[in-house]
Amino acid sequence: MATGMASSFIARNKPRYGTTPMAMPIPKGWPQPVYNFRENQPTREGFELGRRLFYDGRLSKDGNFPCAGCHQQFAAFATFDHSLSHGVDNQLTTRNAPALFNLAWQKEFMHDGGVNHLDLQPLAPLTASNEMGETISNVLQKLRADKQYRRMFRAAFGDTLINTQRMMKALSQFMLMMVSADSKYDKVKRGEAAFTLAENLGQQIFNRKCASCHPPPFFTDFSYRNIGLEPDGTLADSGRMRITLDKRDAYKFRVPSLRNVKVTAPYGHDGRFFSLADVFSHYRQQHTTMPGVDSLVKNGIPLSNFEIGQLTAFLFALTDSTLLSDKRFGLPPGMKEAQFPDPQNH
Numbered sequence: 001m002a003t004g005m006a007s008s009f010i011a012r013n014k015p016r017y018g019t020t021p022m023a024m025p026i027p028k029g030w031p032q033p034v035y036n037f038r039e040n041q042p043t044r045e046g047f048e049l050g051r052r053l054f055y056d057g058r059l060s061k062d063g064n065f066p067c068a069g070c071h072q073q074f075a076a077f078a079t080f081d082h083s084l085s086h087g088v089d090n091q092l093t094t095r096n097a098p099a100l101f102n103l104a105w106q107k108e109f110m111h112d113g114g115v116n117h118l119d120l121q122p123l124a125p126l127t128a129s130n131e132m133g134e135t136i137s138n139v140l141q142k143l144r145a146d147k148q149y150r151r152m153f154r155a156a157f158g159d160t161l162i163n164t165q166r167m168m169k170a171l172s173q174f175m176l177m178m179v180s181a182d183s184k185y186d187k188v189k190r191g192e193a194a195f196t197l198a199e200n201l202g203q204q205i206f207n208r209k210c211a212s213c214h215p216p217p218f219f220t221d222f223s224y225r226n227i228g229l230e231p232d233g234t235l236a237d238s239g240r241m242r243i244t245l246d247k248r249d250a251y252k253f254r255v256p257s258l259r260n261v262k263v264t265a266p267y268g269h270d271g272r273f274f275s276l277a278d279v280f281s282h283y284r285q286q287h288t289t290m291p292g293v294d295s296l297v298k299n300g301i302p303l304s305n306f307e308i309g310q311l312t313a314f315l316f317a318l319t320d321s322t323l324l325s326d327k328r329f330g331l332p333p334g335m336k337e338a339q340f341p342d343p344q345n346h
Helices: 044-055 123-127 136-144 146-155 164-176 184-189 199-208 276-284 306-317 321-325
Strands: 005-007 025-027
Touching: 005 184, 044 146, 044 164, 123 136, 136 164, 146 164, 199 306, 276 306
Parallel strands: none
Antiparallel strands: 005 025
């Protein structure tokens, strides 16, 4: 647990079935999480079960696409180098995999907010024909046939019953612990480090020109905005409108967190921006005529080359190397790594 974090009520709950409760790390000064931990208290046993499920390729139809296939730790649990995520049968998905961290503070998930509870979110990629391509009944059948999983479900939940609810809760317990709050920015805030001149200037520019949509500590306001991205003619992704059916939500996507932005390229809901330079270029040359563009960006954001350099320095200071290297979130010991697609071959 990083310096400056405090534990919530979770650590004080009574153990269940002989389990070992885990304290949810809440960084100092952050609001309380919105996730209801009283309905799913993280335990060491549940966390380890969720970790194994996260890395198990058998949750996909062909055994090659675990959750970790598109959510890689070294990329802040986003997808390294791929604009669109890859799925079973050599398919491409229609969006760029979002990074996974600080999920306990999110009310909605996915680029369009189409899922409103973390315990339900994994069901979407598990059953999508172009992602993991499996059925829940097949997944449960595989787990029930595995002696180690039967032991792990008993340890986490008190008996060997393996069902959808328990599988989802275990995955949530693992993902909830992915708290990103130990970047250089956080250390500066805790008085443990100091910004360079460029980082300090970058923060000042950020506060003036970016913080309206990306306020700390999460560096997102969790809203949905149309930032003037002309729709891809093939993907035809209308964004938030797919969920609300409200034309005013056309081409709106969730404002992403800028934490760990250094390692999460490419950017955008469809990965169209391969570098931060591309993102900055979009904002300072914003001349789209498409309707519904957010008022904060419809006239562009004036940025000089000098300002972009300082902003980049500050954004890089949001990289949480602790999260990226924490062995608790890596492949479980003794578990064989699934054959993830090789970025060089796609």
